[in-house]
Amino acid sequence: MEYNIRAYVDGLLRDAPETQRAFEMKEELIQNLLDKYNDLVESGKSPEDAYNITIYGIGDISELLAEMEREEPARGGEDAAAFKYYEAMYYFRRRRAALLAAGIAFCVFGLVPCIVLSVLAEANGTDFLAGVGVGGMFVFWAVGAALIVFGAVSGPKRSDPPEMAVRIYLQKTARRPAVSQGTAASIYWTLLVSAYLLLSFLTNRWDITWLMFLAAPAGFMLMRALHAAAAKNTEEEERK
Amino acid sequence: MSIAADLIRGHTDTIILAQLMHGDSYGYSINRKIQEITQGQYELKEATLYTAFRRLEQSGFILSYWGDENTGARRRYYSITKAGRAYYASLLDAWERSERIIEQLIR
Numbered sequence: 001m002e003y004n005i006r007a008y009v010d011g012l013l014r015d016a017p018e019t020q021r022a023f024e025m026k027e028e029l030i031q032n033l034l035d036k037y038n039d040l041v042e043s044g045k046s047p048e049d050a051y052n053i054t055i056y057g058i059g060d061i062s063e064l065l066a067e068m069e070r071e072e073p074a075r076g077g078e079d080a081a082a083f084k085y086y087e088a089m090y091y092f093r094r095r096r097a098a099l100l101a102a103g104i105a106f107c108v109f110g111l112v113p114c115i116v117l118s119v120l121a122e123a124n125g126t127d128f129l130a131g132v133g134v135g136g137m138f139v140f141w142a143v144g145a146a147l148i149v150f151g152a153v154s155g156p157k158r159s160d161p162p163e164m165a166v167r168i169y170l171q172k173t174a175r176r177p178a179v180s181q182g183t184a185a186s187i188y189w190t191l192l193v194s195a196y197l198l199l200s201f202l203t204n205r206w207d208i209t210w211l212m213f214l215a216a217p218a219g220f221m222l223m224r225a226l227h228a229a230a231a232k233n234t235e236e237e238e239r240k
Numbered sequence: 241m242s243i244a245a246d247l248i249r250g251h252t253d254t255i256i257l258a259q260l261m262h263g264d265s266y267g268y269s270i271n272r273k274i275q276e277i278t279q280g281q282y283e284l285k286e287a288t289l290y291t292a293f294r295r296l297e298q299s300g301f302i303l304s305y306w307g308d309e310n311t312g313a314r315r316r317y318y319s320i321t322k323a324g325r326a327y328y329a330s331l332l333d334a335w336e337r338s339e340r341i342i343e344q345l346i347r
Contacts, residue, residue: 025294032267033268
């Protein structure tokens, strides 16, 4: 029954302001209702009756909610600044994580062309392809390392004052390059065809390289989804 | 009973302050005392009681603090302030005067 009373009060105060004061108010109310309930059970009431009497005794909660709402100062000033700071820190944390993940992905996937090309080189008997593969791997690794380092050093430092972090955050989010869906799509397909032709001419394995086009739509979908998410983020920022 | 409850509701602050004049107490204890005194005829709704607590505390008539009970149940206690005592005296005075006037008017 303790759980039921708790759940009932949680429901009642669903719309209460989310402050320490309001939380304490709820705890106080629950504790006192439990006292009442236990007294009623001790006096011989059945648990169901005791629960109903206790809940009925709470009365009209709206005046209490109004009083709580009236007491809490409107979100502004310091609160708003603190909120912006948390938002900025959240943004930078996500950004760092994304860059780190991308960097690691580059390092790992850098091995793929190297392996594929060395297999092809063996089949074709050309050292040239193996050289391209190893060179490509180093390029991938360089990009990956750059992403990881950039992620670690860009953005506010721990020692920066909160205002600094917020300012950098506002700068970063303000000038987000606006690439339209259409532009992104044409860049994607052009790059894909170029890669197909380049790889095919280099390797002469036209019988395999066409498979790229089977995998391509998945990549395209992924890009579209990322693009849409980014656009939605920007929209939300602007609405604020 | 509902008409009487309406008449009494206007005196919620006085009733709570009167209980706190006897010493610090917490919500349920005050309500139980009210029930005892009135032999079960009157009892404050929790919503009314806690709204009054907050209003009185905001006005500086009462103070609250968390008690440290050994039983595990932590309760918020209320204590009447000096301003609260003065306010209680003025409320009592107002009640006594209006009681006389109403007596005169309705009999």
